[in-house]
Amino acid sequence: MDEHPPLTIPSGTPAEIERFYRSLRRIRRVEEEIARLYPSNVIRSPIHLSIGQEAVSVGVIDGLNPDDVVAASYRGHAAYLAKGGDLKAMFAELYGRDTGCARGRGGSMHLIDPAHHLLGTSAVVGTHIPLAAGQALALKREGRGRVVVVFFGDGATEEGVFHETLNFAALHRLPLLFVCENNFYAIHSPLDHRWATRRLCERVATYGIPAHQITDGDLLRIRACALEAVASMRQGSGPVFLECHTYRWCEHVGPSEDFEAGYRNRTEAQPWQExxxxxxxxxxxxxxxxxxxxxxITLEIAEAVAFAEASSFPAAEELLAHVYAP
Ligand SMILES: Cc1ncc(C[n+]2csc(CCOP(=O)(O)OP(=O)(O)O)c2C)c(N)n1
Ligand SMILES: [Mg+2]
Known part of the structure; x- marks a missing residue:
């Protein structure tokens, strides 16, 4: 993994600092609560926590308008919450209840909130990237200057569909901000076992897309870069690519740490945690x-968990609803 660069001092206004703290803290506490509940088996779906990575979603989404669109992967809790996704519907979804955002059928990896312009998240690596491009094409045709942001991991950049989408988005000058959350691992595989070079931004730039790298996890820098990208996309510049280095503190999937698993160590996490x-x-x-x-935040989370616990499971006769066409 790269050396973590020295800490930069944020320079946001007091109102911004308060807004960012609230958003980061809310996401962190929600995921800590999910991790706390998980061993009791009330949540049956696999969970991919974003603890440590929240600043990417918070920084980028802060630069959006409410009617801009966000697409994210199975590690999507942070993007869902930062975009305004309903917390009660999220907990109910994790509990498999009928009041969940996907009516209890999808779990953590399939969060969705159309009212807040969140496209559904997907468990299959990279599959949401072309869907985001389709949405961006629709918004371009709509002509109101709305944009789409798609979040994905470093592993997703190895999927063919990622490259197909870069090409299509560049060719058609789609208002699509690609945001790669590069946490240096795809499950347990480090970057150096997967990429011949780390020059991801150069690879993307060859498609004709401006590409920027942010290596220190500084939320304000991420936000400033996203704001600039979004402003140019609203003017018709076409897509922009952002590579944000970040670090996952928990195991790939599940509620625990995994620094003893043999593929990474705590020393490498330390600069990110500090x-x-x-x-x-x-x-x-x-x-x-x-x-x-x-x-x-504590109160809001307690209310959301209570809402999930009080909600019913979907009726058994609805098991095949939405699976086959009527
Ligand atoms: C098409 C596909 N291939 C493999 C998998 C198994 N898988 C799930 S997550 C993952 C790693 C993806 O890593 P990355 O894109 O870096 O995201 P991160 O989990 O680090 O956020 C893999 C290989 C999958 N879900 N879908
Ligand atoms: Mg990764």
Missing amino acids: TDPLDVMGRLLDPLTRAQIDQE
């Missing part, structure tokens, strides 16, 4: 404000 944007933002807030935000 510069955790959540802590950085939290330290910039006054303790009273922080405590109030924390309390509001």
Whole structure:
């Protein structure tokens, strides 16, 4: 893995710092609650936590309008929540309940919220990338300057469909922001076992797409870069690519750590944990404000879990609904 660059001091306004802290903290606490509940088996779906990676979703999505569209992968809790996805419907989905955002049929890997312009997330690596391009084509034809952001991992860039979509998006100048969350691993396989060179941005640039790399996980830098990209896409510039280095703190799938699994070690995580944007933002807030935000989030999560627990499972006779055409 690359050396983690030195910490940069964020320079957001007080209102921005508070907004970012709230969003980062909310996502972190939601996922910590999912991890806490998981061993009790109330959540049966596989879970891919974004703990450590939240700043990418929060930074990019902060630069969007509410009616812009977001597409994400199975590691999609952060994007779903940052875009305004309904928390009660998310917990109910994880619990497999009929009130879930996919009526309890999809679980963690299939979050969706059309009201907040979140395309459904997908468990099959890379498959949401061309769907995002289709959406971007529709928005371009609509002509109202709306844009699409698609989040995916470093592993997804090895899929053929990623390259097909880059080409198509560049050719048709689609308003599509590609955001690669490069956490250096696809499950347990490190980048150096998978890529002959790390020059991902150069590879993308050959399609005719401006490509930028952010290596330090700085939320404000990510946001500034996304804002600029989105502004140019609204003017018809065509797609932009953003590679954000980041680090996954938990195991690939599941609620625990895996630093003893043999494919990575805790030393490599340390610089990322020491510069955790959540802590950085939290330290910039006054303790009273922080405590109030924390309390509001705790209450909101408790209400969402209670909502999920009080909801019914889908009726047995609906088992095949939405599977076969009537
Ligand atoms: C087409 C396809 N191939 C393989 C898998 C198994 N698989 C699930 S996640 C994953 C790793 C993807 O890594 P990356 O894109 O870097 O995302 P990350 O999990 O690191 O966020 C793989 C290979 C899959 N779900 N779909
Ligand atoms: Mg990865």
